Amino acid sequence: MDLLQTIISYYHGEARHGFWGAIIGGLLLIGGLLFLKWASPLSLLKGFSIPMLLFGLLLGIGGGADHIYTSKATPGKIALYQKDPTAFLKQEKAKVEKTHRGWRGIRIFWAILGLSGLTLSFLIRNSFWMGAGLGTLALAIIISLFELYSMRFNEQYYHAIQGATLQTSKIKTNEIDTGKTQQVKMQQKQVEDEGKKERQLKPTGSNLPQNLLPDSLTHLNVPRITLLITRDSANINTPDSLQLQVAGSEKPTTYHNNKNRKALGFDHANALNPKHCGSARNRIIINQKMNNMKKVALVTGASAGIGAATARLLAQSGYTVYGVARRTDKMNTLKDAGIKTIAMDVAEDTSMVKAVEQIIAEQGRIDILVNSAGFGSYGAIEDVPMEDARYQLEVNVIGLARLCQLVLPYMREQHFGKIVNITSIGGKMATPLGGWYHASKFAIEGLSDSLRLEVKPFGIDVIIIEPGGVKTEWGGIAFDSAEKRSGHTAYGELTSKAKSVFAKSEVNNVAPVVIAELIKNSIEVKSPKPRYAKGYMAGIILGAKKWLSDPMFDRMIMSQMK
Incomplete structure (x- = not known):
């Protein structure tokens, strides 16, 4: 260490x-x-x-x-x-x-x-x-x-x-004992070595396309590549083939100068393994560190709230960000921040397929998926129509799972990826009137745990974010739907009290950027934890749920409704 x-x-x-x-x-x-x-x-x-x-x-x-x-x-x-x-x-x-x-x-x-x-x-x-x-x-x-x-x-x-x-x-x-004389000698030797390398590496002759390297590198969005120029003839100035290899990949891309022959096919592994590059009579390996290459992030629900804040923060941190949402008019400010926006509905499979295909066509990879799209459909379980309940699960769970399916093949191929699923503290505990919303968040928790175990061998991390109270449109939408469905039923009094409690606590909620920073930090650590929680009352509620018995926790929740 x-x-x-x-x-x-x-x-x-x-x-x-x-x-x-x-x-x-x-x-x-x-x-x-x-x-x-x-x-x-x-x-x-x-x-x-x-x-x-x-x-x-x-x-x-x-x-x-x-x-x-x-x-x-x-x-x-x-x-x-x-x-x-x-x-x-x-x-x-x-x-x-x-x-x-x-x-x-x-x-x-x-x-x-x-x-x-x-x-x-x-x-x-x-x-x-x-x-x-x-x-x-x-x-x-x-x-x-x-x-x-x-x-x-x-x-x-x-x-x-x-x-x-x-x-x-x-x-x-x-360093002090070495003295200036030794420093001068080292500098002279370094200059001589660099001159020798430059003379050895400089290709001459007409058989190597002059524009091959720059054009071939434009689509490689990886942190490190290895360039191999393989010469099968005795003349070092007339290379027969040129290979581009991602650091550690077993199958380098090979460009042949024989007419139109071009053999493609390489993967994005993590560890350097030069023995798979073949043995040539004369081989020159040039390692280029490409630290300026940007990771590609796909953020759903980017029109507002946590999704918008995450897209902005990742773009400011140097990521290539694609923000997707149904309401493209709400993402105009993201365009000004250098974020690419795509219209996408997580409840429509065709829409999701097209969005992922567009990103792959433009970038060649997807490194990070942040599943932030979702909403809260509140109301007593007895009062919520089953059609609305199905739509809640379709958006919050099925759409999230489908996007994971679409990006995983590319992440497996490059042996790297981060999938961030936004749940809620409502994925660990439940409140009255939020039954279908809580069902969706509990489902994401379990789905994410299974997915994490499945994809870990492929170098892919699955991270769960459990926000507490956050200042977004979520609360207004949730309790407007609760009032519409249950405000005039047997659950009317409970609905009124719950809405009042939410209105009083809303002033203490954290800004969406707080959760965005948590997401950014989680995807940048080498070994992220399975889940992170932050936001108003997140730690207290999750701690109480963990240590209190179910009857005691129920009494604690309902005591707030008086």
Whole structure:
């Protein structure tokens, strides 16, 4: 693991450590309050509640502060390392040394607390104080083990920073000792080597088409290619064939100079494997790094909301972006941002086929698919016509699955792809009046999990995005349909309360660009997580759904409708 990955891993680990510290602290506070309220006066449990409250407060505040600070500091640390590694190492060395020195004090602190609890439980023969002592002892041991686990990673990071600092110091010393004379010699040798290479690689003769290389490269939208000029004759100036090979591909494209012979066929693998290029009498391999080649992204639902924000952000980040939606008039501003727009309806198969074929014809590949198209059709399950329910599933689920089918052959061929499916926290929990919408989002969650397992061997990642509250047109459309279908039925009162709750919470929703940034980050990491959640109340609701029983969660949801 290189140093950058070590830095990222360390800071993410620290953030997780703080998060779980805050969670444990919160649970201790809840347990302590329950014991304090329901335990008998001066009982063992009542005494146990005192250290639970104190330790919970300490862990909750400390862990929460640590999580927030580390999460905010991580991007700055990474940026500093990439910009000026020396300055980063100087700053980080002082930090890790301070942490390293402080570890002994932390161990002594928890040991003293544990011994104090043990002493208290034995010296004072009283149930209340025995409970307080035993609670202090138990919690000190548990938290010491938790800190010990965390400090193991701190020690690894400490040694990594120390090693990197020492290596940097040695490099600087060697550079100084080398002196200007050695630098001049190296520069002269480099110039001589480059001159030799240029004389060797420069083709002469009329048999090699002069415009072959530029024209042939225009359709190759890949990060790296290998150009092989194979000469079967003894004359180095008269090549018999020219091959273009994507880095790592087993089947290079071969261009022959014999009349109109042109043999095409190559794949887009990831690892370089030159042994498949054949053995020629004279072979020249020229590696060209093509870092400026843009990845091609297809974003559905690009006329508004998360889709539009994602298309804009990816275009600003250097991607070639195709935004698709039914309402092309709503995508005029995307055109001004350099985004290519196509009219496409995810409920019409012909429309989707034509859109994918157009992108392939123009770009030759699709690297990223962001399935953002969808809507919420609300109303009591009893009141929603089955025709409307089918259309909800057709747009949100079937259209998404069909687009995956259409792009997967191209992604498999190039052995690379990212499929991002936008679900919702509503794909993990349900609220009244949203039955068909939730059914569609639950379906996408399961479909995406299956798809991820199927396509992983082909180098394709499937990522689920679970937004919480986001400021889009979704809420207005959803609750207008709920009022239309159920506002004057037996569910009218529930509909009115649900709409009121949504209107009050809408002001806290996050901007669509927040989810767009989450999508961009997820497709750019080397090994993305299966799912990411962000937005108003996303973490709280998903956490509650995970830890509360179903009856408790139902009561929590319905308590908001009063």
